Amino acid sequence: MLFLQRIPKLLRWIFSVVIILLVTMTIFRFIFYWRYNPPGKAFSGSAFLMGLRFDARIACIVGLAMMLLTFIPVLNPFKNNGATKFWNFLLPLAFAIVVLFYFIDFYHFDYLHQRLNASVLNYLQDAGISFSMMWQTYPLVKAAIVLIILLVAARFLFGRLLASYLHQDSFYKRRGVLLHVISFIVLAQIIVGKIVVRPGQFPLRWSDAFNLSDDFKSNLALNPFQSFFSTLSFRNSSFDIKKVKADYDLMATYLEVQKPDSSQLNFERNYSTADSAANRPNVxxxxxxxxxxxxxxxxxxxxxxxxxxxxxxxxxxxxxxxxxxxxxxxxxxxxxxxxxxxxxxxxxxxxxxxxxxxxxxxxxxxxxxxxxxxxxxxxxxxxxxxxxxxxxxxxxxxxxxxxxxxxxxxxxxxxxxxxxxxxxxxxxxxxxxxxxxxxxxxxxxxxxxxxxxxxxxxxxxxxxxxxxxxxxxxxxxxxxxxxxxxxxxxxxxxxxxxxxxxxxxxxxxxxxxxxxxxxxxxxxxxxxxxxxxxxxxxxxxxxxxxxxxxxxxxQVDILPTVASLAKTPYRNNTFGRDLFDSIPAFQGWKVVPKQKFAFIIDHDVKTIGLISNQYYFLKNIKTGKEDFVSMLNNNPVEKNPQTDSTRNYLSRLTDAYYETAKYLMLNNKKK
The missing domain is CATH 3.40.720.10 (Alkaline Phosphatase, subunit A)
Known part of the structure; x- marks a missing residue:
């Protein structure tokens, strides 16, 4: 107790709030674990430890914000009694936001088997339908009642907490500045999440959760704030399902999809080998x-x-x-x-x-x-x-x-x-x-x-x-x-x-x-x-x-080619093709050589295009400007029915490739 009295009561109050938030988030992680842990999967201490680091980051962001705000005298409750009302409103509100995030995250995972991310904001575009689905599926009334009860409890808890510190005496004022500096560094370091001591190291990131090499452990470790704000800049990373379906037949033919299905957008191809390598090669x-x-x-x-x-x-x-x-x-x-x-x-x-x-x-x-x-x-x-x-x-x-x-x-x-x-x-x-x-x-x-x-x-x-x-x-x-x-x-x-x-x-x-x-x-x-x-x-x-x-x-052709060389059966759900496969393809009743193309997107100049052995077709996705150039010489491409047909085909396939790539980027999930 004597040790705690050496710490300024402002800092004790701030760290008490941090601990309350940290305990709350840990409780929610246990609830998540008990509800969604797959049958037979053992308790994962590593996932909880990683989750504790994410939770501590969020709690310490709140603590650091409190410290910065209390540098303003009018907002410091230990210097201005009027600031008490401000904090007795702000802290329960912050607590309510934390709880609300976890409530949404809980049902978001139940619905999509993904932790809360910024794509949830897209549901606001069809708010009426989305709310009706939630109303008919989840106990929203009960959840709202629990949220209100927790908000009232938080108002009582944080109010009593601040009042108790306001009535305590201050000690060791001479050490106050030093302890404030140390506390600021501690909070900032926990927010960074790692002690970065050399170039090439990075602070704690969402991807560190996936170092656990297990989907459920990774999801268990994530904090909904971390996953939401990490994905905020990607919320518009999506695809136009109408365009993907419109282009499906073209892409399915090009990729030689074995069981085309435009309604399910099946791009899967399964390849087996006539014989397996007796001495399987390394790669x-x-x-x-x-x-x-x-x-x-x-x-x-x-x-x-x-x-x-x-x-x-x-x-x-x-x-x-x-x-x-x-x-x-x-x-x-x-x-x-x-x-x-x-x-x-x-x-x-x-x-x-x-x-x-x-x-x-x-x-x-x-x-x-x-x-x-x-x-x-x-x-x-x-x-x-x-x-x-x-x-x-x-x-x-x-x-x-x-x-x-x-x-x-x-x-x-x-x-x-x-x-x-x-x-x-x-x-x-x-x-x-x-x-x-x-x-x-x-x-x-x-x-x-x-x-x-x-x-x-x-x-x-x-x-x-x-x-x-x-x-x-x-x-x-x-x-x-x-x-x-x-x-x-x-x-x-x-x-x-x-x-x-x-x-x-x-x-x-x-x-x-x-x-x-x-x-x-x-x-x-x-x-x-x-x-x-x-x-x-x-x-x-x-x-x-x-x-x-x-x-x-x-590059996308490398893995299918290696699998074929190693006589390894494989499932391909994306764009790559076996480069050693020169068997002609059938289009209708006509036998034609297999067409080989390479897709290129230049993010700097905003162009997409396809390269064939003879031509490069490209278009600017902002301006719509198109180019069609020779890959063999410096002469302009001669305009005739054959080159016009090739250009039109490459134009259609370029758009189809681009839209399909956007779709598969979010729909090439592990089985």
Whole structure:
């Protein structure tokens, strides 16, 4: 008691309110657990601890607001008796808002099996129908009575609490300022949720709940305030169901949906194999940071920046016309893992809590151990939620999990990332699916001192750098260092038993906008395709015959292709297609070659489009302006019935692809 008396009564009052709110939210979490816990699922202490951190954040926001308001003398009840009425109204109101949020959240989960999010505001557009449904489904009268009772109880509790502190004596006034500063720091730190001590770390985010790797645990941990306000900027991330249904037949035909159903919008395709691989191959998928095609040796860049990758490309199946659906690392990872172009704008799909539940073909690799390696933090772009919530049993290695030291904001070097991953993979006795995500080919372009002996920096004139796609020698050498990392990894892997039975896949997460010079037709530079054009290599010397393929393809095609190569039955509910499947398709009674397209959305200039082997059709979704250019030469596309027909088809398919992507982003849920 003597210790408490050393704390100013203003602070004791504030922290008492914080504790009351925290206890209230914890009680509601237990109620949620008792009501919705699946039968047979054990109590999850980790979910409650994570939830406590979210609850503490909300309670401390209230506490910090109280502290800031009481800095105003007229609102300080310990300096102005008139302020008592203000607080005896405000605190019960805040308590009522908390309780109301939990009531709505409780029934929202009962109805949709999702914690409260900002999409609930969309029901206001049909308020009459929505209210009628709620009135007929839920005990709203009882809920209102309980809410009123709790509000009256809160008014009594907070009134008595403030009155008790007002009648206490103050002690140790000389320490008051210091204790106020300490209290402010404590409240702020709890709001941040983590002690962030180095670059690359992030405060507590909604996606941390999904690190629990269990849907119910994740939902149990979430706080309705956290989930609501995290989704507020995404509340209009939706789709036009009328457009999706209108375009369904076109998309179902293009995707070769096996059981078309326009009423249920079925996009599911199930693929089996005639025989299964006796010795199932491992898969290592390397997502390469900023791997611009036109900057690399495989496309004839005179600076010869990727000599090693160029050599292994000659010994693998190399797709030289691969495109990412969008620019940006988070968008590239999203498309590769889910098979859906990231059409979220202006933010990314990985940051949208409503889209965190996604089916991925990786989970169809039954009996495989799943791994994800990156040198930095998985909290970046909330990518953790995408990985841990959707890749079954994934072993996530990130910043802090390695023996190697960080070199910059992106964590450990790519070379060390590869070698650390190799150490883990060589110990595996079961087949594995591993994803390695690099980062060094990115500002600040760090070359570790430990590699300066083995890796020799080069220097070119400014004129040569500009002419062949680079801004500086630092950028060019960072690009070369990625090639050094690939070499170190493959040479290390070749010494291990797993190498001969592993399919290595290398793909760029995105390209970099710039001039491709004379290496490609002008349309590639003028239409910004250098942003999305990346190398794609399937490398398995013991399993695949070398080949260079000129057909257009996309990141979304990678997982279906890998599953097919590994003779793994899989379910595909999104856009990807097996790149090795060249069997002609049937349209009516006519046999035609399968059409290959790559969808691109440029979020910066607001265009969407499709690339074929011959043409690029694109349109601006703001202005409606369209372009139709050649992918083969610098000549304008000749206008004739055939090109008009192609343009019209690509225009319709572009719109259908875009609308379907918006729909599937929110409707590709795990089974």
């Amino acid at each position: 290592v998928l390397v997502i390469c940071e900023s791997f611009s095609a036109y900057k690399s040796s495989m496309y004839g860049n005179p600076l010869n920046t990727t000599q090693f990758f160029n050599e292994i490309s000659k010994n693998g199946v190399f797709f030289d016309r691969c495109f990412t659906p969008a620019y940006g690392t988070a968008r590239g990872v999203w498309a590769t893992i889910t098979g859906i172009p990231d059409v979220e704008s202006p933010s990314t799909a990985s940051r949208n809590p409503n889209a965190v539940n996604q089916h991925t073909i990786i989970n169809d690799f039954k009996g495989y151990n799943n791994y994800y390696f990156l040198g930095g933090s998985a909290t970046w772009a909330n990518i953790r939620g995408l990985l841990t919530n959707n890749i079954s049993g994934v072993h996530l290695y990130e910043q802090g999990d390695y023996k190697a030291s960080d070199i910059d904001v992106w964590g450990i070097s790519d070379k060390n990332l590869f070698l650390e991953a190799n150490k883990v993979l060589k110990e595996q006795t079961k087949p594995f699916f591993a994803v390695i995500q690099t980062a060094d080919n990115h500002r600040p372009y760090t070359i570790p001192k430990e590699d300066e002996g083995a890796f020799k920096k080069l220097s070119f004139s400014t004129d040569s750098l500009k002419r062949f796609g680079f801004e500086s020698n630092e950028e060019m050498n960072a690009f070369r260092y990625t090639d050094f990392g690939y070499q170190q990894f493959i040479e290390a892997a070749k010494k291990e038993k797993y190498f001969d039975n592993t399919i290595f896949v290398f793909v760029g997460d995105h390209g970099i906008r710039g001039s491709a010079g004379d290496m490609f037709p002008k349309s590639w530079t003028e239409q910004g395709l250098t942003c999305e054009h990346v190398p794609l290599l399937f490398y398995a010397p013991k399993l695949l015959q070398p080949k260079r393929v000129h057909d257009v393809c996309s």
